[in-house]
Amino acid sequence: MSDLWANLFRTWDLIKAPLRPPPDVVGVLKRQIDTDGAEMALLGVTPELARLGKSLVAIDANPHMIGALWIGDDATRKAVLGNWLDLPLPDKSLDAIVGDGCLSAVTSEAQRLRCLEEMARVLRPGGRAGIRLFARPARSEPLDAIRADALSGRVMALAEIVLRSALSLPAAAPDYGLKMSAVLDAIDEMFGDRKDLMAAGGWPPDAFSFIELYRGSETICCWLNEAIHVAEASRYFADVRLVPSGSYPVADRCPILLLGSPRH
Ligand SMILES: C[S@@+](CC[C@H](N)C(=O)[O-])C[C@H]1O[C@@H](n2cnc3c(N)ncnc32)[C@H](O)[C@@H]1O
The missing domain is CATH 3.40.50.150 (Vaccinia Virus protein VP39)
Structure with a gap:
């Protein structure tokens, strides 16, 4: 399971x-x-x-x-x-x-x-x-664009960052699978300790705890x-x-x- x-x-x-x-x-x-x-x-x-x-x-x-x-x-x-x-x-x-x-x-x-x-x-x-x-967009969104939107307060929910990132990361045909831990790694790389991210969105400290479950997870999703x-x-x-x-x-x-x- x-x-x-x-x-x-x-x-x-x-x-x-x-x-x-x-x-x-x-x-x-x-x-x-x-x-x-x-x-x-x-x-x-x-x-x-x-x-x-x-x-x-x-x-x-x-x-x-x-x-x-x-x-x-x-x-x-x-x-x-x-x-x-x-x-x-x-x-x-x-x-x-x-x-x-x-x-x-x-x-x-x-x-x-x-x-x-x-x-x-x-x-x-x-x-x-x-x-x-x-579904992955026709043209992949650069992770930098997601980062810029998030840090300027243009993102409504952290779930948006998760989905946009997952749909932007490379995934190989024919499965297009990606470990959810890789999505978290990308988010960590974009936002470091997340202080600026959380301040920009005005989110409470535990708002991102759902993605901490991705850390080290073997679960694969397909994008x-x-x-x-x-x-x-x-x-x-x-x-x-x-x-x-x-x-x-x-x-x-x-x-x-x-x-x-x-x-x-
Ligand atoms: C991301 S979660 C929930 C996603 C969905 N957006 C929702 O609102 O239920 C994925 C769910 O799919 C279930 N699931 C994944 N693969 C399954 C399978 N082959 N058969 C039955 N349930 C499966 C998991 O047990 C989990 O509850």
């Missing part, structure tokens, strides 16, 4: 948009995949998405994340321990699937493809999925661009589109991947 996911719940409340989905994202998912009345699955236990649909099963491999973040089982929704690469759901049993950043949390190209294949398997013929991506996400998804879905997910900071790198017409 990932060392990072086993502990992330401890600092969850410190993680803000764009790493967490603001209300815009929930609105887009509702409209685009018509979640009202849908029998759904959620990949992860993202609280912001947990009330979508007529019924919903949330699937996560980490019992601590379920214990800490799940909104609670009731007659129409429940969380189960399970693997997105082997979904504990029958073929063609769902109308919709949603997920937030989940294709960055699986650790290789092979795992992303397997996850997409599983999504196609469990969706009914008219079923649809909406997955918010963290690929939109075109590769679309190409991978197109192997399992005939209808693949990207739509904007809102107007919050760094939303331009967080489109929603809409998947329809699963290839069974």
Whole structure:
């Protein structure tokens, strides 16, 4: 089990948009995949998405994340321990699937493809999925630009620095994986003891403690661009589109991947 996911719940409340989905994202998912009345699955236990649909099963491999973040089982929704690469759901049993950043949390190209294949398997013929991506921009942003924005107070949340940095660091095809410890190393290199950073943003001293969990972490996340996400998804879905997910900071790198017409 990932060392990072086993502990992330401890600092969850410190993680803000764009790493967490603001209300815009929930609105887009509702409209685009018509979640009202849908029998759904959620990949992860993202609280912001947990009330979508007529019924919903949330699937996560980490019992601590379920214990800490799940909104609670009731007659129409429940969380189960399970693997997105082997979904504990029958073929063609769902109308919709949603997920937030989940294709960055699986650790290789092979795992992303397997996850997409599983999504196609469990969706009914008219079923649809909406997955918010963290996608590398067409032109990589230099780390110096992130540093300059942060030190001049132009960054709203530390999560923005984390995401922008992760999407700027080099990562090799075909996996585009990066240890989360490397993201922390880059941030350390940019901001040293972080005194100037914290003063510029006016953040409290513990605001960055969620990324201290990245130190020495072996957990890998994948940071690929939109075109590769679309190409991978197109192997399992005939209808693949990207739509904007809102107007919050760094939303331009967080489109929603809409998947329809699963290839069974
Ligand atoms: C970054 S965290 C949460 C990300 C997401 N934005 C959210 O709001 O839930 C990633 C989560 O994905 C889960 N996860 C990663 N790979 C998984 C897999 N193959 N099967 C099930 N859960 C997985 C981890 O257990 C962890 O709870």
